[in-house]
Amino acid sequence: MFFKRLIRKTKSIFTGLKKSDSGFWVYSPFTLPVHHLAWARPLNEMLLRYQVRYIARKFRLNNPIVWVACLAACNTAIKIKKSKLVYQRTDRYENTPNVDVEIIRKYDRRLKTEADLTVYVNKALYDEEYTQCKRAIYLDHGVDYEMFASAEKNQDIPPDIATIRKPIVGYFGGISYHKFDVELMKKIIDLLPEFSFVFVGDVPLDYHDRLSTENVWILGQKPYELIPHYGKCFDVAILPWKANKWTEAANPIKLKEYLALGKPIISTSAFTELQQYLDVVYKADTPESFAKCIERALAEDCPDIVTARRKKVQNASWDSKAQMVLNELFPGMSND
Numbered sequence: 001m002f003f004k005r006l007i008r009k010t011k012s013i014f015t016g017l018k019k020s021d022s023g024f025w026v027y028s029p030f031t032l033p034v035h036h037l038a039w040a041r042p043l044n045e046m047l048l049r050y051q052v053r054y055i056a057r058k059f060r061l062n063n064p065i066v067w068v069a070c071l072a073a074c075n076t077a078i079k080i081k082k083s084k085l086v087y088q089r090t091d092r093y094e095n096t097p098n099v100d101v102e103i104i105r106k107y108d109r110r111l112k113t114e115a116d117l118t119v120y121v122n123k124a125l126y127d128e129e130y131t132q133c134k135r136a137i138y139l140d141h142g143v144d145y146e147m148f149a150s151a152e153k154n155q156d157i158p159p160d161i162a163t164i165r166k167p168i169v170g171y172f173g174g175i176s177y178h179k180f181d182v183e184l185m186k187k188i189i190d191l192l193p194e195f196s197f198v199f200v201g202d203v204p205l206d207y208h209d210r211l212s213t214e215n216v217w218i219l220g221q222k223p224y225e226l227i228p229h230y231g232k233c234f235d236v237a238i239l240p241w242k243a244n245k246w247t248e249a250a251n252p253i254k255l256k257e258y259l260a261l262g263k264p265i266i267s268t269s270a271f272t273e274l275q276q277y278l279d280v281v282y283k284a285d286t287p288e289s290f291a292k293c294i295e296r297a298l299a300e301d302c303p304d305i306v307t308a309r310r311k312k313v314q315n316a317s318w319d320s321k322a323q324m325v326l327n328e329l330f331p332g333m334s335n336d
Contacts, residue, residue, distance in 0.1 A: 017055065027055050031072065041075075048076045056080075065329070068115070074107035078114050084329050087115035089125065095246040097178050112136075117328055121251040124272040137328055140273075141253045142318035148260035149310055151228035158226060160219050161233045164196050167298055170234030172200040172227050173254050175207060181242045181268065182207050187287035188240070189213060192294060200230045231261045235301075236294050239267035243285075247271050255281070256313045262306035264297035266290055280309045 017027045029051040031044050056064060068077045069088040077085060089112075094104045109132070112118055118133040120126035126138040161168075169192070175182075189197050189211065197216045208218055222230060231237065237258040241247045247270040255273075258265045259280060266282045267274055268290075274281065282297055284290035 017058075025055075025059070027051070044072075045075050045079075048073060049080060052076065052080055068111060071104055071107040071111070074111055078110070084116045085111075085114060086325070086329070087111040087118045089118055089120050089129070090251075092125070092246055092249045095178075095244070095249075117325070119325065122249045122271070122273055125249040135328070137324070139321055139324055140316065141251055141256060142316050142321040143253065143256035143260050143313050145260050145310075145314060145317060147225075148228045148231065148257050149262070149314075151232040151261065154229065156229065157233060158222075158229055161198060161217075161230055164198060164217055164233075166196070167235040168196045168198050168233055169236045169238055169294055170198045170200065170231065171238050171240070172222075172231055172257075173252075174202040174221075175199065175204065177204065178244065179241050179247050179250070179270075180207075181240050182210055184268070184287055184290070185240045186210060188290050188294070189216060191287060191291040195294065198230075198234070200227065227257070228261065231257065231263065234261070234263050236297050237261070237263040237265050238290075238294075239265065240290070241268050241270040243268065243270045256316060259309045259313045262310050264301050264305075265309075266293045266297060277312065280305075280312050 017025060020026050029048055031048055063083040065084045066077045066082040067086045071093055094101050112133040115134060118136040120136060120138050121141055123138050126136065130136040193215055195215065199218045200222055202221050203218050239252060239255060250271045251273040266284055268285050269283050282293040284293045
């Protein structure tokens with residue numbers, strides 16, 4: 001997993017400045033992996049600041065909005081010229097494995113006090129920390145609703161899932177050691193030998209071995225635009241996450257994507273945001289209860305419940321979320 005990320009990061013750096021299919025420009029700056037070395041950090045910040053200023057000049061961005069989602073950019077973001085600074089507090093970054101906790105906490109505290117707006121996606125974390133910020137809002141994630149909800153209208157099915165026997169219990173997205181409960185998953189798989197379990201996304205090599213049985217298919221990472229077409233083949237979708245400080249403050253976008261697909265969902269109670277979806281999601285924390293919920297969800301599924309799931313996220317567009325942020329940054333600004 002480390003080497004995959006290293007290769008992906010290296011490729012993005014050497015790609016340089018690139019225009020995305022959505023029409024905006026993307027640049028992955030070069031930085032040195034020395035954030036843990038106090039004497040080397042100023043060099044990294046200088047490199048990053050130079051690259052950001054170069055891009056800003058190229059596009060004549062004289063007074064940009066700077067949005068920080070990577071804490072290593074903290075000092076650079078604060079020092080460069082800008083109109084507004086936004087800090088995206090998506091997760092408890094300090095609880096991410098293999099990070100320098102003290103440095104992360106230092107960057108986090110500074111950004112909260114310096115940012116014009118701190119954006120939280122977890123209500124419990126927002127309630128805990130908003131008084132530490134200059135200004136903060138709780139902003140639930142959006143979802144590409146039409147992309148997922150309309151997938152079933154397309155009759156094309158990816159060939160590597162088309163031949164897998166039904167019923168299919170599916171999970172899409174990367175599998176990480178700190179959030180995915182592989183021991184729970186293994187027991188669930190053993191309890192339901194008549195079900196096919198399909199995983200779409202990056203899976204660590206040792207998890208391949210631990211999950212490998214005759215009713216498991218690990219299909220690997222797929223382009224984002226194909227994810228709905230894999231998801232539409234699921235009979236049941238799952239979120240078997242561990243309970244820890246990181247997952248507690250998470251808010252998985254895939255939950256909304258599963259709902260937009262209209263699929264039955266079984267999740268552990270690892271993250272607090274699940275509470276607002278319990279009317280359309282089954283909750284289970286033991287292998288036995290999780291397996292029973294999978295069987296129950298499949299038996300109870302019907303068009304009315306599918307509609308209720310989709311309705312839950314129908315208005316959660318990314319456009320609406322972007323407008324909420326703009327309204328906070330520029331009160332009174334026209335929606336046009």
